[in-house]
Amino acid sequence: MEVPVVRDILSANARVAAENRATFAAARVLVLNLMASPGAGKTSVILATAAALPKHIRPGVIEGDLASSIDTEVVAAHGIPAVQINTGGNCHLDAPMVRSALPSLPLDDLDLLFIENVGNLVCPAEFDLGAELAVVVASAPEGHDKPYKYPGMFASANVVLLNKCDLLQVFEFDVEYFRRGVAMVNPEAPMFQVSCRSGAGMEPWMEWLLEHMKRAG
Amino acid sequence: MEVPVVRDILSANARVAAENRATFAAARVLVLNLMASPGAGKTSVILATAAALPKHIRPGVIEGDLASSIDTEVVAAHGIPAVQINTGGNCHLDAPMVRSALPSLPLDDLDLLFIENVGNLVCPAEFDLGAELAVVVASAPEGHDKPYKYPGMFASANVVLLNKCDLLQVFEFDVEYFRRGVAMVNPEAPMFQVSCRSGAGMEPWMEWLLEHMKRAG
Numbered sequence: 001m002e003v004p005v006v007r008d009i010l011s012a013n014a015r016v017a018a019e020n021r022a023t024f025a026a027a028r029v030l031v032l033n034l035m036a037s038p039g040a041g042k043t044s045v046i047l048a049t050a051a052a053l054p055k056h057i058r059p060g061v062i063e064g065d066l067a068s069s070i071d072t073e074v075v076a077a078h079g080i081p082a083v084q085i086n087t088g089g090n091c092h093l094d095a096p097m098v099r100s101a102l103p104s105l106p107l108d109d110l111d112l113l114f115i116e117n118v119g120n121l122v123c124p125a126e127f128d129l130g131a132e133l134a135v136v137v138a139s140a141p142e143g144h145d146k147p148y149k150y151p152g153m154f155a156s157a158n159v160v161l162l163n164k165c166d167l168l169q170v171f172e173f174d175v176e177y178f179r180r181g182v183a184m185v186n187p188e189a190p191m192f193q194v195s196c197r198s199g200a201g202m203e204p205w206m207e208w209l210l211e212h213m214k215r216a217g
Numbered sequence: 218m219e220v221p222v223v224r225d226i227l228s229a230n231a232r233v234a235a236e237n238r239a240t241f242a243a244a245r246v247l248v249l250n251l252m253a254s255p256g257a258g259k260t261s262v263i264l265a266t267a268a269a270l271p272k273h274i275r276p277g278v279i280e281g282d283l284a285s286s287i288d289t290e291v292v293a294a295h296g297i298p299a300v301q302i303n304t305g306g307n308c309h310l311d312a313p314m315v316r317s318a319l320p321s322l323p324l325d326d327l328d329l330l331f332i333e334n335v336g337n338l339v340c341p342a343e344f345d346l347g348a349e350l351a352v353v354v355a356s357a358p359e360g361h362d363k364p365y366k367y368p369g370m371f372a373s374a375n376v377v378l379l380n381k382c383d384l385l386q387v388f389e390f391d392v393e394y395f396r397r398g399v400a401m402v403n404p405e406a407p408m409f410q411v412s413c414r415s416g417a418g419m420e421p422w423m424e425w426l427l428e429h430m431k432r433a434g
Contacts, residue, residue, distance in 0.1 A: 038254040038338045038367060039359025066339065068365045089369055091308065091339035119366070120339055121255045122283065122308035141358035141381070142256025148285045149336070150255060152306055164358070170384070 013127055016095035020102075020130025027107040029060075030216045031115060033131035035153060037146075038119030040139040041163040043071045044196035046114045050080055052206050053112070057213070060110040062101050064093040064118050071116065081105055092124040093117050112213065121146065125156040132216065133158040136189075140164040144174045147181030155185040159192070161205060166195040230344055233312035237319075237347025244324040246277075247433045248332060250348035252370060254363075255336030257356040258380040260288045261413035263331045267297055269423050270329070274430070277327040279318050281310040281335050288333065298322055309341040310334050329430065338363065342373040349433065350375045353406075357381040361391045364398030372402040376409070378422060383412040 024031045034042045043063075050059045061082040063071040072084040083104040085097050098115060105113070115131055117124040125134075136157035138146055141164060147154040154160065160182055168175065175193070182191055190208060194201040241248050251259045260280075267276045278299040280288040289301035300321040302314050315332060322330070332348055334341040342351075353374035355363055358381060364371040371377065377399050385392065392410065399408055407425060411418040 037256060037336070037359075038363055039356075065366050067368050068362070070362050070365060089339075091337075118339065119254070120308075120337060122306075122335065122337055123340065139256075139358070141356070141384075142254075145285070145287050146255055148287060149282050151284050167358075167387070170387075 013095045016099055017128035017130040020095055020099055023102065024130060029107060029110045029113050030213050031113045031131040032133050032135050033115050033117060033129050034135045034137060035117045035124045036119060036137035037121045037142055040137045040142065041196055042116045042137050043074060045137055045161060045163060046116060047078060048196040048202060052202055057111045058109055059112045059114065060105050062098060062115045064116055066118060087118060091118060091120050092127050093129060094127045095129050098129045121150045121153045125153045133212065135159055135161060137161045137163055140167045140171045140173045144178040147178060147185060151185040154182050157186055157189045160189050162191060162193045163196055165193045165201060166198045230312045233316055234345035234347040237312055237316055240319065241347060246324060246327045246330050247430050248330045248348040249350050249352050250332050250334060250346050251352045251354060252334045252341045253336060253354035254338045254359055257354045257359065258413055259333045259354050260291060262354055262378060262380060263333060264295060265413040265419060269419055274328045275326060276329045276331065277322050279315060279332045281333055283335060304335060308335060308337050309344050310346060311344045312346050315346045338367045338370050342370045352376055352378060354378045354380055357384045357388045357390045361395040364395060364402060368402040371399050374403055374406045377406050379408060379410045380413055382410040382418060383415045
């Protein structure tokens with residue numbers, strides 16, 4: 001009994017995701033879906049990336065959380081247009097939620113839209129939002145075994161950012177073991193080691209992102 | 218269309234959870250459901266707690282993961298009876314999964330059973346497994362805003378363990394802000410600050426746990 005209903009929901013989501021994708025293309029905005037465990041540093045990645053953008057590239061943010069507007073307040077305080085989605089208990093964003101947030105953003109004025117998903121290393125990977133790129137953020141304190149334990153999320157990534165890399169040694173984090181785990185489920189996705197706190201490692205990630213923006217036109 | 222099906226699943230789960238509860242009571246084993254974000258340190262909490270138990274109390278472990286048997290191998294290497302549940306993509310354990318794991322454990326020989334849920338700060342809170350106590354593990358690197366962003370999980374806790382407390386300063390973690398967030402959604406649950414790595418703070422938590430074991434008889 002469960003499966004057909006779930007399939008209906010996913011196919012309804014896919015229809016709205018396609019509409020979102022068309023909306024983003026018309027507005028010429030590149031959209032990133034940031035997914036990660038709670039506290040891996042999605043908001044920090046957004047702020048550090050936005051700060052490193054060339055001046056002519058204008059970012060915007062959709063924040064997804066079960067509750068609260070903590071992250072939206074932080075982002076807005078940096079002068080970045082931001083809108084909060086509260087899922088009210090739902091464990092992931094879906095395409096209709098994203099669609100409902102779009103009228104609150106100056107989409108035509110934006111070049112790059114970050115969608116910060118609910119902190120969850122499982123469910124968000126199953127819901128297409130209409131974003132161009134899936135950015136999976138892992139972090140040193142979570143441990144190097146995450147790709148082996150949460151293969152679906154890492155398989156869904158277009159790029160993997162390993163954050164809090166200033167603390168790799170503190171957490172005895174084996175980068176090569178982590179890298180092999182990512183490659184096992186996703187041989188295509190590049191991986192960048194960053195520390196949003198220290199700013200280390202941001203350049204290769206920014207180059208990759210700007211190259212994608214160029215290609216997207 | 219979605220709601221009745223979800224309700225059916227939850228009520229089927231509740232029936233099996235009640236059966237599990239009766240099984241645990243008959244075997245005189247106290248059962249903990251450990252829930253947390255990925256990488257918060259659930260396995261470390263299990264190992265540190267098991268190591269601190271009086272010799273006559275025999276622990277066992279059920280490990281829940283989407284994939285891999287990494288944690289079960291670690292636990293078994295410590296001489297603790299352990300069984301792995303792979304959910305195959307499912308974002309939480311449910312009562313039937315736990316029931317199916319029980320024949321692999323020497324339940325009559327155990328006094329304390331740890332069930333390590335899938336790393337997820339949302340979905341596991343909605344599924345009764347038949348456990349006596351819900352133990353929510355948070356960790357310093359995740360940040361002090363988690364109770365505000367994931368209220369459902371913290372509301373479900375019988376006790377909150379704040380792990381990796383040797384790193385509170387590194388992460389500029391505001392313990393009082395965190396504590397207020399927990400109390401807002403769950404005024405009853407005690408909170409203990411621990412570091413499984415350094416061993417700091419384990420005593421008050423062990424006292425609380427052993428008191429519960431005494432009460433459970």
